[in-house]
Amino acid sequence: MSTTEAMSVGYQNRAATRKSMNILRNWALPLLLVLLFVISALLVPNFSELTTIRAIFLQTALIGICAVGMTALTLSGNLFSLGVTPTVILGAMVYVWVGEASKSMWIAAAVTIVAVLVTGVVQGFIVSLGLNAVIVTLAVGAVIYGVTALVTKGALVEPSEKVDLAGFATFAIFGIPLPVIVFVVFTAVAWLLTQHTLIGRKIFLLGANKSAAEISGISPRATTVWAFILMSFGFGIAAVLASAQIHSVQADQLPALTLDTVAAVLVGGCAVSGGDGSPIKSAIGALFIATVAQIMVLLSVPDGLKQLVLGIVVVALVVILHVLRKAGSR
Amino acid sequence: MNDQLPLRLRAKGITKSFGAVNALADVDFELRAGEVMALLGENGAGKSTIVKVISGLIVPDQGEITLDGDVVHLTSVRASQEAGIAVVQQEFSTVGSMTVAENLVLGQNSAPAWWSPKKLTVNAKGILSRVGLDDLDPNTPVDKLSVAEMQLVEIARVLAKDARIIIFDEPTAALSDAEIARVLDAVKRLASEGRSIIYVTHRLGEVFEIADRVTIFRNGRSQPAENVADLTVDAVVAKMIGRELGHLYPERSRSRGEVLLEARNLKVPGIRGEVNLTVRRGEILGLTGQLGSGTSELMQALAGTNDVLAGEVNLEGTPVDLRSRRRGIVSGVAYCSPDRKRDGIFAGLSIRRNLSSPWLGSVSKAGFVSTRRESSEALRSATDFTIDTTRLNSTVGTLSGGNQQKVALGKWLGIHPRVLLVEEPTRGVDVGARAEIYAKLRALSDAGVGIIVASSDTNEILGLSDTIATYYRGKQTTIKPASEWTEPDLVREVMHRED
Numbered sequence: 001m002s003t004t005e006a007m008s009v010g011y012q013n014r015a016a017t018r019k020s021m022n023i024l025r026n027w028a029l030p031l032l033l034v035l036l037f038v039i040s041a042l043l044v045p046n047f048s049e050l051t052t053i054r055a056i057f058l059q060t061a062l063i064g065i066c067a068v069g070m071t072a073l074t075l076s077g078n079l080f081s082l083g084v085t086p087t088v089i090l091g092a093m094v095y096v097w098v099g100e101a102s103k104s105m106w107i108a109a110a111v112t113i114v115a116v117l118v119t120g121v122v123q124g125f126i127v128s129l130g131l132n133a134v135i136v137t138l139a140v141g142a143v144i145y146g147v148t149a150l151v152t153k154g155a156l157v158e159p160s161e162k163v164d165l166a167g168f169a170t171f172a173i174f175g176i177p178l179p180v181i182v183f184v185v186f187t188a189v190a191w192l193l194t195q196h197t198l199i200g201r202k203i204f205l206l207g208a209n210k211s212a213a214e215i216s217g218i219s220p221r222a223t224t225v226w227a228f229i230l231m232s233f234g235f236g237i238a239a240v241l242a243s244a245q246i247h248s249v250q251a252d253q254l255p256a257l258t259l260d261t262v263a264a265v266l267v268g269g270c271a272v273s274g275g276d277g278s279p280i281k282s283a284i285g286a287l288f289i290a291t292v293a294q295i296m297v298l299l300s301v302p303d304g305l306k307q308l309v310l311g312i313v314v315v316a317l318v319v320i321l322h323v324l325r326k327a328g329s330r
Numbered sequence: 331m332n333d334q335l336p337l338r339l340r341a342k343g344i345t346k347s348f349g350a351v352n353a354l355a356d357v358d359f360e361l362r363a364g365e366v367m368a369l370l371g372e373n374g375a376g377k378s379t380i381v382k383v384i385s386g387l388i389v390p391d392q393g394e395i396t397l398d399g400d401v402v403h404l405t406s407v408r409a410s411q412e413a414g415i416a417v418v419q420q421e422f423s424t425v426g427s428m429t430v431a432e433n434l435v436l437g438q439n440s441a442p443a444w445w446s447p448k449k450l451t452v453n454a455k456g457i458l459s460r461v462g463l464d465d466l467d468p469n470t471p472v473d474k475l476s477v478a479e480m481q482l483v484e485i486a487r488v489l490a491k492d493a494r495i496i497i498f499d500e501p502t503a504a505l506s507d508a509e510i511a512r513v514l515d516a517v518k519r520l521a522s523e524g525r526s527i528i529y530v531t532h533r534l535g536e537v538f539e540i541a542d543r544v545t546i547f548r549n550g551r552s553q554p555a556e557n558v559a560d561l562t563v564d565a566v567v568a569k570m571i572g573r574e575l576g577h578l579y580p581e582r583s584r585s586r587g588e589v590l591l592e593a594r595n596l597k598v599p600g601i602r603g604e605v606n607l608t609v610r611r612g613e614i615l616g617l618t619g620q621l622g623s624g625t626s627e628l629m630q631a632l633a634g635t636n637d638v639l640a641g642e643v644n645l646e647g648t649p650v651d652l653r654s655r656r657r658g659i660v661s662g663v664a665y666c667s668p669d670r671k672r673d674g675i676f677a678g679l680s681i682r683r684n685l686s687s688p689w690l691g692s693v694s695k696a697g698f699v700s701t702r703r704e705s706s707e708a709l710r711s712a713t714d715f716t717i718d719t720t721r722l723n724s725t726v727g728t729l730s731g732g733n734q735q736k737v738a739l740g741k742w743l744g745i746h747p748r749v750l751l752v753e754e755p756t757r758g759v760d761v762g763a764r765a766e767i768y769a770k771l772r773a774l775s776d777a778g779v780g781i782i783v784a785s786s787d788t789n790e791i792l793g794l795s796d797t798i799a800t801y802y803r804g805k806q807t808t809i810k811p812a813s814e815w816t817e818p819d820l821v822r823e824v825m826h827r828e829d
Contacts, residue, residue: 196701198694204679205687211673215635216687216741217659275678 025324029269029281029317033288040291044298054177056287056294058245061183062238064286066257067264068183068190069234071282074265075194076227077207077274078133081123083141084235084258090144091116091239092249093157099165105244108165112243113236119144120232124225141258149251158248169244179241183283186237190230190279199226207274263314264289269321276325289314335362337399338526339495344383344393353379354390357552359545361495366517366527367555368537370570371547372789377530380547381497384528385417386410416493418485418501424472430454430483431468434490460523461486461516478509485516496520497528502536514540532620532786534563534825546570567818571789578765579793580772586796587611589646590780591749593632596641600627602805604641609749609780614771616795616812617784619824623801625784626668629751632782633665634658645748659688664742668753668784674738677727681717682708684726684737689744707744715740716766732763739767749780756790768794788820800824 040047066084073081081087091112099108123140127133159165171178194200202223205213210220243249268285270277292313296306339361346354354376361367371377382388384395386404395402397413404410424433431454435445445453454468461482472480481501488496498517502510517540521527529541537544538558545555546569553569591609598605601624609615617625630636632643634655643650651657658665667673676684685708686693693703712719715736726737735756742750755771756764771794775781785791791798792815799809800823808823
């Protein structure tokens with residue numbers, strides 16, 4: 001009844017509105033970002049300096065790789081991971097420990113990624129039994145934090161002077177730092193995975209309608225585990241890059257990373273319910289978050305106010321995107 | 331004696347169309363004070379639309395409604411409620427975690443801002459005794475009630491609003507016999523208080539038990555109300571169907587091949603006794619029964635989404651593994667569920683992505699989906715099912731019900747099914763798309779796909795199937811060729827088994 005009714009009421013007009021709403025939704029964030037850059041370049045002192053731009057992109061690389069990874073989880077209809085920080089910190093410590101023992105940053109990187117993947121697979125299995133992903137990642141995150149804090153007794157974990165583990169952060173091609181290149185490549189690969197592989201497609205279908213996916217023969221359990229694996233792969237890479245960059249790691253570092261990652265995914269326009277979103281959009285979301293944060297650093301905004309502004313910006317954007325999505329799908 | 335009762339509600343010349351569909355055409359309806367008026371009609375006959383008009387959910391295009399002699403404009407649910415009209419919904423609107431007493435004051439118009447626990451209990455006791463729930467502790471959470479008790483609490487909630495006209499929309503659809511008796515008692519009691527009752531149902535037995543008069547709808551038109559005492563079951567059924575099957579349904583094929591699917595001694599939760607079924611090449615098997623008759627459970631078991639307790643299913647002589655949907659798909663069993671919005675389509679995704687969902691693996695190599703093969707296969711399915719091929723990138727949620735259903739069915743073509751199980755193939759689908767869906771199902775059957783259709787629409791089952799099995803309250807009752815059924819027989823079989 002209601003569908004026929006919807007058809008009869010100005011069907012043509014609705015289609016047109018829907019189309020323009022969708023265009024607006026897809027381009028709102030890139031446009032805002034350009035606007036933000038132009039205004040900041042004009043008004044914010046030192047914004048157009050090369051060091052500022054470099055700082056923004058280095059920051060984006062860390063948040064962005066995490067956000068692109070988390071997009072897989074959000075797309076699958078499993079909301080977010082709230083354990084980004086402890087997971088990345090654990091990985092960063094593993095990188096230092098293994099690097100110290102093996103004297104090779106390559107072996108250290110490989111072991112780090114595998115270690116983080118293991119944490120992801122474990123959480124994926126727990127969630128696939130029917131538990132809520134937010135709760136599981138929060139709990140496992142707390143456990144990981146507890147373990148790292150206990151093992152290190154809160155002290156710094158840093159490589160001795162004999163080994164050089166900073167290579168991944170200092171290396172640059174044509175002046176572009178390696179983390180930024182890794183970020184761009186990772187985003188492209190993630191896009192390819194979500195759009196053109198069986199796993200990626202199943203993640204989309206599962207998030208779009210779990211019951212329909214099951215009837216279509218897609219296993220919600222296996223697909224959920226895969227989403228966790230993809231996400232953890234991102235966290236593992238982020239851990240290596242973060243460790244190489246910050247040199248010495250402590251259990252309570254990077255406190256804002258979890259929230260920044262979630263914010264980037266949300267601002268990127270991923271549907272919280274799943275089935276709608278893209279790694280590229282989340283990457284742009286990360287760039288936006290990192291830019292706003294850097295502007296406030298330049299303006300020497302006090303810490304509390306910085307959090308407040310960032311919070312307001314995220315909420316406002318998410319509400320706008322939500323309204324546009326509603327208008328676009330009706 | 332009813333003729334002496336004063337007229338309470340009168341709807342005259344009500345017309346409502348949705349696009350090209352005439353849901354109501356010049357409908358007259360009247361309701362006297364203190365009477366129980368039953369509304370009967372097949373799916374889509376217009377009975378739920380007139381109920382929506384009276385309850386203010388739909389504003390008619392034309393017509394006039396008078397209440398106790400005054401013209402009223404029921405343009406919103408609120409306006410209808412203020413005029414003293416209340417609806418007991420099929421779906422419960424109670425809040426499960428709250429107590430019965432608390433639920434009874436929710437949404438009450440003249441409620442004070444603060445209720446003391448004692449006042450809540452006293453208030454609830456008074457209302458509950460009027461629906462025969464004297465023994466129920468008002469402090470029980472609604473979650474803990476049986477379905478019948480919930481239905482009675484739902485009625486009690488309406489009573490708390492003190493309505494003059496109460497509409498019941500299939501209140502007994504999900505209840506057992508003993509529970510039905512309690513609900514019917516409550517309805518009778520309300521009528522004896524002088525309230526007017528509109529009772530929508532699919533069950534003829536109930537009509538003869540509680541209704542004073544009956545209004546029968548057919549194809550969006552009403553027939554003058556008649557006293558139930560003057561009617562027989564046969565007369566009612568004849569008035570309800572009274573239309574030709576016409577050329578909506580495709581011609582049956584004459585050839586019948588070897589056995590494709592055979593279910594032997596199948597035991598399934600939700601069905602009493604064992605089920606034996608066979609489908610031959612070129613044959614469409616129709617299962618029919620009301621909601622809760624067990625057809626859905628049986629179909630789900632065959633699809634691999636419901637448990638199988640005992641028995642076996644053979645597909646062309648080899649046993650099928652029914653332990654999961656995945657295995658069912660591998661052995662060529664396609665399953666189209668009755669509720670496409672819930673689990674038939676991905677509303678937010680494109681037609682192409684919907685169509686490819688069950689057979690993505692077959693167009694993939696080493697984990698990568700071949701977009702080219704996916705597109706060409708999806709295009710073939712869309713063409714086959716007359717889905718607009720220029721819109722393959724549109725999201726399915728924006729399509730009409732008929733096109734959504736074509737997508738829900740069409741996605742199974744790509745697995746090259748050996749058996750296609752379809753529940754409610756045309757629910758919420760316009761006539762044009764219905765004919766196309768029927769034609770396609772027949773064409774698939776002729777091409778050698780075994781087809782089982784389950785539907786509560788007896789007309790559809792009779793028009794489409796070669797063999798018909800009937801179900802009533804979780805039990806298979808009769809199975810015989812469609813040619814040996816007449817529609818009145820079939821309607822009576824699924825609605826009116828008084829044994």
